[in-house]
Amino acid sequence: MAAYSSLFKGVVSDENIRENEPMSRHTTFKTGGSADLMLLPTSEDELLEAVKLCSENSLPYLIIGNGSNLLVTDKGIRGVVIKLGRDFAKIDVEGNVISAQAGALLSATANAALKAELSGMEFAAGIPGTVGGAVCMNAGAYGGELKDIIKEVRVLDKDEVKTLSNTQAGFVYRGSRIMNEGMIVLSAVFELEKGSKEDIRSLMDDYSQRRRSKQPLDRPSAGSTFKRPEGDFAGRLIEAAGLKGCSIGGAKVSDKHCGFIINDGGASSTDILELIDFVRKKVYESSGVMLEPEVRIIGEL
Ligand SMILES: Cc1cc2nc3c(=O)[nH]c(=O)nc-3n(C[C@H](O)[C@H](O)[C@H](O)COP(=O)(O)OP(=O)(O)OC[C@H]3O[C@@H](n4cnc5c(N)ncnc54)[C@H](O)[C@@H]3O)c2cc1C
DSSP: OHHHHGGGBTTBOGGGEEEEEEGGGSSTTOOOOEEEEEEOOOSHHHHHHHHHHHHHTTOOEEEESSOTTEEEOTTOEEEEEEEOOTTSOOEEEETTEEEEETTSBHHHHHHHHHHTTEESOGGGTTOOSBHHHHHHHTOEETTEEGGGTEEEEEEEETTEEEEEETTTTTOBTTBOHHHHTTOEEEEEEEEOEEOOHHHHHHHHHHHHHHHHHHSOTTSOBOSOSBOOOTTSOHHHHHHHTTOTTOEETTEEEOSSOTTOEEEOSSOOHHHHHHHHHHHHHHHHHHHSOOOOBOSEEESOO
16 A cells, blocks of 8 residues: 555645554544554545545545444455545534534534534534534434534545535434435535533533543543444343343443443454444343444455
């Protein structure tokens, strides 16, 4: 892959082209082997050109944001990882509308809403993802989902930049047409309502307090490991199966919230994957429910 890095010279600046980049630096689980090549574009033009070069040269590529919903295998990722982060993170507020580039953190976008006294995004303030990752996943919390506040999404669909309406984006629980069809989120427009700064702040504080008291935020994880099964909660089923605190290597079912598998120190992605499989098997045996991972498992197996 080293040979290919020269393809991107002049498209993305040299310091934003990284060979054999450890993915443990780019995932909140803090695990995972290296990506052959990582690119960190700083503008839409750089991103579009980089994707075009990957396609023309038949190089597989993956777009990531903050890596807060990713489990990268220990063998790492063959191909190019394009990370949209703090250099692709412009946020603009106009009236009751906020436009944010894909690399903007949801927390920063929610804080911009607070500053502009716009309500509707409070639920998203504590989700540690980027706008791109969160739109693609239709992230949600405390009864809200991104689909409730999205007006439109600018995407790269194959080689065409398009604007999708909320309906065209095809949002479903923790997914979207954008994800299913491999589109790239470039930016999103959120439509909010005028509110009072005090009320917005107090709701954000309340959600943040609830997160701190219920979630193992002091340990690396990717949030809820499993999707919520119809009519129940993954955490409740895991606890009922007697798996609270259960561990394989450095991976552990959190004592604080059984829906979270955490890296309790020195875990490998293999430990986490084995624990995911074990939990699914045991929960199925005890309840008949087959849990589906919410974390995106990627990389060479
Ligand atoms: C402590 C903790 C708490 C969490 N709480 C919540 C919660 O309350 N609710 C919730 O929904 N999630 C939660 N999560 C999970 C995670 O934060 C969300 O899924 C988030 O939306 C992922 O965003 P990201 O930028 O980190 O995406 P990544 O993890 O980098 O990527 C996730 C997926 O999105 C794709 N993707 C990323 N960027 C783009 C883009 N620009 N265009 C197209 N595809 C893209 C990736 O290819 C991948 O398939 C939590 C995670 C942690 C660690």
